[in-house]
Structure formats: C-alpha cells, structure tokens
Amino acid sequence: MSDTLLKVRDLKIGATIFPPGEKPRDIEIVHGVSFDLAPGKVLGLIGESGAGKSTIGLASMAYGRGGVKITGGEVWVNGRDILKGGHKDIRRLRGAEVTYVSQSAAASFNPAKKIMDQVVEAAVEQKKFSRKDAEARARVLFAKLGLPDPDNIGDRYPHQVSGGQLQRCMTALALCPEPDLVVFDEPTTALDVTTQIDVLMAIKEAIRDTGVAALYITHDLAVVAQVSDDIMVLRMGNTVEYGNVDQIINDPQEEYTKALVSVRSIEHEEKAPTPDPVLSVRNVTARYKGTQFDVLKNVNVDLYPGQTLAVVGESGSGKSTLARVITGLLPPREGEIEFAGRKLSPDLKGRSREDLRELQMIYQMADVAMNPRQTVGTIIGRPLEFYFGMRGAEKKKRIIELLDEIELGEKFIDRYPAELSGGQKQRVCIARSLAAKPKMIICDEVTSALDPLVADGILKLLLDLQKIEDVAYLFITHDLATVRAISDNIAVMYQGQVQRYGGKSKVLSPPFDDYTDLLLSSVPEMRLGWLEEVIANRKMESAGN
Amino acid sequence: MSPIVKLLAQRIALSLLLLLLISVVIFAGTIVLPGDVAQSILGQSATPEALANLRAELGVNDPPVQRYFAWLFGAMQGDLGTALTSGQDIADALSNRLWNTLFLAFWAAMVAVPLAIFLGLLAVRFKDRWPDKLISAVTLASISIPEFLIGYVLMYFVAVKLQWAPSVAMINDSMSLLDKLNSIALPVAVLTLVVLAHMMRMTRAAILNVMQSAYIETAELKGLNAFQVIYRHAFPNAVAPIVNVVMLNLAYLVVGVVVIEVVFVYPGMGQYLVDHVSKRDVPVVQACGLIFAAVYIGLNMIADIVAILSNPRLRHPK
Structure with missing residues (x-):
C-alpha cells in the first residue's frame, strides 16, 4: 500500500440543471479540488449547503447523485485512478x-429488511467474509x-x-467489510445534541480502533474539530482553506473561515416581564387521540407583549405539541390558554377570525409552507385580503412595504417560490405572517433547515421586526445557540414537562438541574479535546441513545 | 389485540358490509329495469290474464323488501333460486360455468402476472433506453386495441392461417388438462395482452418511486449490481401497489371476460349472463351480479391484506 490512500487531483464535477421556463443547461459545481488522505487519517470537509462537500465525498466512490457527473480530474484510491x-x-x-x-x-x-441482513450485505x-464471519464481525x-x-x-x-442507534448501525454497516476509507456524510446532523455526542464519540473510537481512514463531511465546524486530523473548508465548489485542524480552528487565514469559526454575532438584551402577558398557558395537559400517555404534562408558561419565549427541548420533548395546543390543532385534555386577555377556545373551530389573525405561525420548512404555483405577491397578499379586505393598489402598496421590511424589495413580487433561496423563502413566510398584523407569532424551528450564516440573518431580521411591529415570538427550537441569541424567557422541556423556566440569564446560569446541564454541555464547542472532556464530566445519560 | 389483527379484522368486516350494500344495489337495480319477464316468456300475443297468472306464480307481485330478504337468505345458504326461463337451479348451472371462468382467468393470470412483473423490472433496469420504450409502446398498443378485435385478429392468423390452436375454445370435463390448455390458448393470449400494460406500468412506476429512496443509494454504494438493487431492495418495498393493481386486473379477468367468452364461444359465466340478460331472466342476472361483486370485493380485500402484511412496521411493532 502506498502512503496516500486517497489522492484527489483537480476534481471537477458538473450537473445538468432544469431552471423553470428555461432550457436545461450544464453547470460546474466543483471547480478543481485537490487533497490527499493517508491511511488511518481523518479529513474533515466543511462548508455550507451548495459547497460541494457531499458531492466530493461521493466522488471518492465514483458516484454522482441524480444528474451529477464527474467531468474532470483524477481520484486515486489505493494507487488506482477509479475514474478510469x-x-x-x-x-x-x-x-x-x-x-x-x-x-x-x-x-x-x-x-423491509432486518438490520443484520443490511449490515453484512x-x-x-x-x-470479504463468509456470511457467518461477517455476522460475528457485525456483532463485535x-x-x-x-x-x-x-x-x-x-x-x-x-x-x-431509535435514530441514534440506527446511526451507529449505519457506522457498523460501513465498517463491517473492513474498508480502507469511510465517507461520513453529516452522520450526526439529524440527531439531538445529547445523542450527537454519544454517536460522535462512538464514531471517533471506531475510527481509532479499526485504523480506517475517513472523510468527515459536515457543516458544523465545532463537530469536525473533534474528529479530524486535517480540515478543508469549501465554498461554492472551491477550496477556501486547507490545513491541519489546529491551524484552521486556532489560526484561520481566510475571512470566510474566520466567519465560520467566530461565534454568533447577535446580541440581545433580555427584557423584564410586563404585568399583562399576551399568552398564558395554564396547567395544560394533552395527549394524542388513541394513545395512552400524556405528551404534555401540566405545562405553565407566559409570553409577554413584544418579547420572545424560547421553548427548548429535544425531539419527543413535547415542544411542537405545545404549538399544536396553542394553535388549537390539538385541544388539551386539561388546562386553558389565555390570549390577549381573553380565553381561547380549545378547538380551532371555535376561534374567531380575530383570534386567527392575531396568532400567526412560521414553519421549519418554508418551501412546503408555500403554494409553489403562487407568486410571492399572491402569497403575501392573501392575508391582506382575508383579514383586511384589501384590494388593488392599496394591497399592492402594502405588499411592497412588507417586502421592504423583509429586505427583499419590490422586484420579488412576481417571483415563484422555486426561484428563491432557502433564506429568501423563509423571509417570504415571515412577511406573510406579519401581513396579518399579529400580536404573536409561533416560530417552529424556523432556522433549523438553514445554513448558519443565513440563519443568523433570519434571526437578526426577526429581532428587528419585533422592535418595529411589537410582536411577541414563541420560538420553538432545539438549538441552544439560537436561544441565547434571541430569547427573553426560556422554557426547557423534557418528556412533556417544563423542566426549567424563567428569564434567559436565570435559566442559563448555574446551578443547573441534571437535564439542563446535559443539554447545555452537549452543544459542540469550537475547541480541540472538548468531546473527551464533556463525556468524562457527564452526570446523566442522554435520552435518545 | 395486536394492531395488525385489528386492522385485518376491520378490513374483512368492511368487505362484508360492502358486499351487503352491493346486494341491495343489485336487487334494486334489477327491479327498476324496464321489461317484464312474463311478457318475454309468453311472447307478444299473451292475454292479460295469462300474464297476471304467470306474474303471481313467479312472485313478482310481492313487496320488494320481502323479496329482497328472501333472496338474500337464500343466497347466503347457496340457493340462488331458479331460472325463470328454463326452470333450472341457478346454483347448479352456474357452478360449472363459474369454474370454467375461473379456469380461464387462472391461466391468464399465471401467464400475465409474472410476465408483467418481469417486464416491469426490465423496464426499470433499462429506464428511458430502448427496451423500456419498446415494452411501454407494445403493451400500451395492446391495451388500446379493443379486445374483441385482438381476439379476431389472433383467431385469423394463429388459428386459421397457422392452425396452431383451435379458434373455438370449447372445453368439457372429459378433456385432459393439456387438451384444455390447448383449447384456451387463444383466449388466454388475448386476456394477457389486455391486462399486461396496467400491471407492467404499475410495477415500473412503483419501483421507480422506491428507487428515489436513500436506501437504494446505500445499496448502490455497497457495490451491488442493478438487478440485485432492484430485486432485493426496491421490489420488497413496492409490493403493496403492485399487488393492488394485480388484484384489480385479476378481478377484471374474472368479471370482464364476457366479451372474450362470447368471441371464443367459451362456456363460462359471461356467456351465461349475456344469454339471460336478453331473456329478462332477473334471478340469473342477480346471481351473476352477486358473484361478480363477491369476486371483485374479495380480490381487492386480498390486495389490502397483502399491503398490510407487507408493511414491516405493522408486522413487527416496536
């Protein structure tokens, strides 16, 4: 075996795109990337979506997803050019x-198939192995x-x-044939933070014990810093910076890398509670039809006018169910909801148009929350017609005002959702909810599907709009960095209960209960050796493993 | 009770209820139909008194609800009544013909189903290349041509010109299986051509849909070849929609062979039904309708049951 396992030289990758209303055309998505990987080493590929990192990872297996084709360069694995x-x-x-x-x-x-069948296949x-030996190896x-x-x-x-267990099974699947190289493509991104560190640790130990080399692809620099020897920063198909992990984290040379390394730039002063909350959730207990256990247990929270209440928790903690109860989609078994000084009907059908107007919602997936066959103008104009009866020039004037508020401008009025980027789509959804002039907006994981820098822009916009429109946000998220950035009050949810509740400074300062401690300590930090440290100091097991 | 048993019980109960409702529709439908049995038995020259006597004898004057329940309880015990025109017991006359129809449908299915699925897999393997297009073109052409025309064309070339198979598909109990198969070769061929396209295209669409899944990518990245990927990973997940369309077509084979049976003078249910419709023999029409409905509902019920059983989440709950 030579001393480089994987050698990539001037790799160029293209794809055919089908823009709406135009002829299909070929574009280049990776423009000449080169790197080397020695046996047993780990190279982190990092960048935002569209950087080409997954595409490069798959190219090392001579695979192109969909219409993606490798158009130039060389990929040498174990001394053979696999593209030939x-x-x-x-x-x-x-x-x-x-x-x-x-x-x-x-x-x-x-x-449709058992895990073992797929792991040894x-x-x-x-x-490489007989079925019997492969199964024995899989069990190990x-x-x-x-x-x-x-x-x-x-x-x-x-x-x-569970999801965390399945992700480990997938790692076993990859390691079972004793490969020389494993491509890890965002293996922990879909997991909860507390589960993420367990899987991360398991992957790191498995790499160390089996001596396999790895390409580790992620958008999260803090995660890749824990497992890699070298890091390559990619942006729009180009190498921005390539060096060892210590240099990239502690001494980044390029502006873009510095932006990725630096922590969130948003500062938000916590506001004090006012006497009259806009929303009061009182002793709410709820369960889904046909099930036997309560997903929400005796939940009490308040949201004050013009402020932000962040509801934090992992999947299954009941935070989205709380949103369903507040919006009336799931009438609670017990308890009630007070909104703007009046009692809300538990069921959506019993609510007045005024109730609906004053309580709006923004969703995680902006692209499925919009009708793909309506223009941005129609989408934003609909609540103006529905709630205020606006028509013609008056409506158009208001739409343009809203487009200006979300920093897109008049030229977007005739565009379709498919022509917008992820961040722009989310902005249109924000404008649509603001069009109703609500007192309160429920934001359900609104930045989770976005790249960090884009998400930052959305959060800034939401805070600015809060000042102008005096609207309150109920902000549902699993991301503690987001919570720190925007909230006034925080409710930490765990297994359907509010574990910890109060002002931001109080909730985020010690002494912590065990769960909040686990949650806070699980957020990856941008320094070497963090992973080992946090695993050594844990007081409780994560829920999802 | 485990959720799967509950689901299956619900499905079966629903099918029975549906069959009951259909029996009401059939009965009501045959009552409101124009025409008079007594008139058609006795002919145009019958006197009013003779017609009235015959009607009373046939029980046509009883209240419809009473007649419906009498008919329903009879049918549940296997007594479908007697044919008005011939006085024959309908259950006896039908059983033989039903078996013939099922025999024809069975062999058509034996040829058509595996062939359709195989062609579907082949079309997926060579998606958008010439084998896919050829398969689609041929099967679509064959479904577009009326079946009686295909029947007569095949009869002319295969039976008359080449003399490979008989043009008339007469079978009886004294024939050996091989003779019977030889005799029904042409109707089987026509039926296959008619039902092939549906099943083939559904197989293709269902598997292509599954081929978009991430686990297919996993399979490809394991270094499996295209047929292994399709057969091992795509097919098991496409079973439910495929079974659904297969069952619909099987139902068509049993119920929709009327035209083919007439073309090939095959002694099945279809011909029997057509004969008695023209004679206004209501009990026979009702009996045939009920049997056809039972076949249809039964096959669709099987499709649903297979779909439920093929879902690993239901088969192996957490």
Whole structure:
C-alpha cells in the first residue's frame, strides 16, 4: 500500500440543471479540488449547503447523485485512478474499499429488511467474509459502537430502534467489510445534541480502533474539530482553506473561515416581564387521540407583549405539541390558554377570525409552507385580503412595504417560490405572517433547515421586526445557540414537562438541574479535546441513545 | 389485540358490509329495469290474464323488501333460486360455468402476472433506453386495441392461417388438462395482452418511486449490481401497489371476460349472463351480479391484506 490512500487531483464535477421556463443547461459545481488522505487519517470537509462537500465525498466512490457527473480530474484510491475503471471495477471498490455513512440512517436503511441482513450485505457480496464471519464481525462492531444487546439487535427491523442507534448501525454497516476509507456524510446532523455526542464519540473510537481512514463531511465546524486530523473548508465548489485542524480552528487565514469559526454575532438584551402577558398557558395537559400517555404534562408558561419565549427541548420533548395546543390543532385534555386577555377556545373551530389573525405561525420548512404555483405577491397578499379586505393598489402598496421590511424589495413580487433561496423563502413566510398584523407569532424551528450564516440573518431580521411591529415570538427550537441569541424567557422541556423556566440569564446560569446541564454541555464547542472532556464530566445519560 | 389483527379484522368486516350494500344495489337495480319477464316468456300475443297468472306464480307481485330478504337468505345458504326461463337451479348451472371462468382467468393470470412483473423490472433496469420504450409502446398498443378485435385478429392468423390452436375454445370435463390448455390458448393470449400494460406500468412506476429512496443509494454504494438493487431492495418495498393493481386486473379477468367468452364461444359465466340478460331472466342476472361483486370485493380485500402484511412496521411493532 502506498502512503496516500486517497489522492484527489483537480476534481471537477458538473450537473445538468432544469431552471423553470428555461432550457436545461450544464453547470460546474466543483471547480478543481485537490487533497490527499493517508491511511488511518481523518479529513474533515466543511462548508455550507451548495459547497460541494457531499458531492466530493461521493466522488471518492465514483458516484454522482441524480444528474451529477464527474467531468474532470483524477481520484486515486489505493494507487488506482477509479475514474478510469469500468462498471465492474467501480462495483468492486464500493462497499469493499470505500464505504459510506449517510446523514439520515432512518432513510438509508431499507425498511423491509432486518438490520443484520443490511449490515453484512456488502461484506458478503464482495466476498470479504463468509456470511457467518461477517455476522460475528457485525456483532463485535455493534458492541464496540455501544449498541444495547449487540447479539440480537441485528434481528430487529430499522423502525424498531431509535435514530441514534440506527446511526451507529449505519457506522457498523460501513465498517463491517473492513474498508480502507469511510465517507461520513453529516452522520450526526439529524440527531439531538445529547445523542450527537454519544454517536460522535462512538464514531471517533471506531475510527481509532479499526485504523480506517475517513472523510468527515459536515457543516458544523465545532463537530469536525473533534474528529479530524486535517480540515478543508469549501465554498461554492472551491477550496477556501486547507490545513491541519489546529491551524484552521486556532489560526484561520481566510475571512470566510474566520466567519465560520467566530461565534454568533447577535446580541440581545433580555427584557423584564410586563404585568399583562399576551399568552398564558395554564396547567395544560394533552395527549394524542388513541394513545395512552400524556405528551404534555401540566405545562405553565407566559409570553409577554413584544418579547420572545424560547421553548427548548429535544425531539419527543413535547415542544411542537405545545404549538399544536396553542394553535388549537390539538385541544388539551386539561388546562386553558389565555390570549390577549381573553380565553381561547380549545378547538380551532371555535376561534374567531380575530383570534386567527392575531396568532400567526412560521414553519421549519418554508418551501412546503408555500403554494409553489403562487407568486410571492399572491402569497403575501392573501392575508391582506382575508383579514383586511384589501384590494388593488392599496394591497399592492402594502405588499411592497412588507417586502421592504423583509429586505427583499419590490422586484420579488412576481417571483415563484422555486426561484428563491432557502433564506429568501423563509423571509417570504415571515412577511406573510406579519401581513396579518399579529400580536404573536409561533416560530417552529424556523432556522433549523438553514445554513448558519443565513440563519443568523433570519434571526437578526426577526429581532428587528419585533422592535418595529411589537410582536411577541414563541420560538420553538432545539438549538441552544439560537436561544441565547434571541430569547427573553426560556422554557426547557423534557418528556412533556417544563423542566426549567424563567428569564434567559436565570435559566442559563448555574446551578443547573441534571437535564439542563446535559443539554447545555452537549452543544459542540469550537475547541480541540472538548468531546473527551464533556463525556468524562457527564452526570446523566442522554435520552435518545 | 395486536394492531395488525385489528386492522385485518376491520378490513374483512368492511368487505362484508360492502358486499351487503352491493346486494341491495343489485336487487334494486334489477327491479327498476324496464321489461317484464312474463311478457318475454309468453311472447307478444299473451292475454292479460295469462300474464297476471304467470306474474303471481313467479312472485313478482310481492313487496320488494320481502323479496329482497328472501333472496338474500337464500343466497347466503347457496340457493340462488331458479331460472325463470328454463326452470333450472341457478346454483347448479352456474357452478360449472363459474369454474370454467375461473379456469380461464387462472391461466391468464399465471401467464400475465409474472410476465408483467418481469417486464416491469426490465423496464426499470433499462429506464428511458430502448427496451423500456419498446415494452411501454407494445403493451400500451395492446391495451388500446379493443379486445374483441385482438381476439379476431389472433383467431385469423394463429388459428386459421397457422392452425396452431383451435379458434373455438370449447372445453368439457372429459378433456385432459393439456387438451384444455390447448383449447384456451387463444383466449388466454388475448386476456394477457389486455391486462399486461396496467400491471407492467404499475410495477415500473412503483419501483421507480422506491428507487428515489436513500436506501437504494446505500445499496448502490455497497457495490451491488442493478438487478440485485432492484430485486432485493426496491421490489420488497413496492409490493403493496403492485399487488393492488394485480388484484384489480385479476378481478377484471374474472368479471370482464364476457366479451372474450362470447368471441371464443367459451362456456363460462359471461356467456351465461349475456344469454339471460336478453331473456329478462332477473334471478340469473342477480346471481351473476352477486358473484361478480363477491369476486371483485374479495380480490381487492386480498390486495389490502397483502399491503398490510407487507408493511414491516405493522408486522413487527416496536
């Protein structure tokens, strides 16, 4: 074996795009990227969406997703240029020499087959091991990755294990054929923070113990700093900076890298509660129809006019259910909701048009929350017609005002959602909710699907709009950095209960209860050795593993 | 009770309820139909008294609700009444013909279903290349041509010109299986051509839909070849929609063979029904309608049950 396992030279990757109303055309998405990876080393590829990092990772397996084609350059694996090989050579490479761990193990496991069948498939098919030996090896890997009941977990179906466990099974799947290189494509991004560190630690130890090399792809610099030897920063298909992990984190040379390394730039002074809350949730207990346990247990929170209440928690903590109860989609079993000094009907059907207007909502997925066949002007104009009866020039004037408020401007009025970027779509959704002149907006994970720098812009906009329109936000999120940036009050939710509640400064300062401590300490920090430190200091196990 | 048993029980109960409702519709429908059995038995020259006597004898004058329940309880015990025109017991006359129809449908299905699924898989494997387009073009052409025309064309070339198979598909109990199969070769071929396109295109669409999934990418990145990916990873997840369209087409094979049976003079249910509709023999029409409805509902129920069973989340709850 040579001393470079993977050698990429001037890699160029193209794709055919189909812009609406135009002829399909070819574009280049990776413009000549080069790097080397030695056996047993880990290279982190980092960048925002569209940087080409996943595309480069898959190119090391000679694979292009959808219409993506490798158009130039060389990819050498174990001394062979894999782009020059035929179908058979490529098939012999995949699943044997190079394997892949995807972002969503839940989607990447076949729901119809047992976990064990899928974990050993590549090893057996590539004749690396007999079925029996491969299964024995898989059980060893399950144990090494910290999965419960490693001897029998393979007999389960993917839906029978949790998300964090499945992500470890996917790692076992990748390591089972004893590959030389594993491509990890955002393996912890879809997980809760407290689960993320467990999986991260498991992956790190597995890499160390098996001596396999890895490409670790992520948008989170703090995560990649924990596992990599080298880091390559990518932006729009170009290398921005390439160096060892210590240099990139502690001494970044390029402006873009510095922006990624620096912490959030938003500062927000906590406001004191006022006498009359705009929203009071009183002793709310709720369960879904046909189930036997309460998803919300005796929840009490207040939101004050013109302020932000952040509801933080992991998946399954009940934070989205709380939003459903407040909006009337799920009438509570007990308790009541007071809004703007009046009692709200528990059921959506019992609410007046005025109730609906004053309580708006913005969603995580901006693109599915808009009708793709309506223009931005129609989308924003609809609440103006519906609530205020505006028409013609008056309506158009107001739409333009709103477009200016969200910093897009008049030229966007005739565009369709498909022509907008993720951040622009979310801005249109914000304008649509503001058009109703609400007293309060529920923001459900509104920045979770966005890149960090874009998300920052959205949060800034929301804070500015709060000052102008005096609107209150109920901000549902799992991201503690967002909470720090924008909230006045915080409610930490855990298993359907409010674990900790109060002003931002009070909630985020010690002494902590065990769960809040776990949650806060699990947020990756941008320094080397953080992962080992936090694992050593933990007081309780994470819920999702 | 486990959720899967509950779901299956619900499905079966729903099917029975549906069948009951259909029986009401069939009965009501045949009552409001124009025409008079007595008139058609006795002919145009019958005297009013003779017609009235015959009507009373046939029980046509009883209140409809009473007649419906009498008919329903009879049918539940296997007594479908007697044919007005011939006085024959309908259940007896039908059982033989039903078996013939099922025999024809069974062999058509034996040819068409595997062929359709195989062609569907092939079309997926060579998606948007010439084998895919050829398969689509041929099957779509064959579904677009009226089945009686295909029947006569095949009869002319295969039976008359080449003399490979008989043009008339007469079978009886004394024939051996091989003779019977030889005899029904042409209707089977026509039926296959008619139902192939639906099933083939559904198989193709269902598998292509599954092929977008992330787990297919995982399979490709394991170095599996295209057929392994389709057969092992895509097909098991596409079973439910495929079974659905297969069952719909099987129902068509049983219920919709009327035209083919007439073209090939095959002694099945279809021909029997057509004969008695023209004679206004209401009990026979009702009986045939009920059996066709039962077949349709039964096959669709099986499709739903397979769909429920093929869902691993229901089969292996947490």
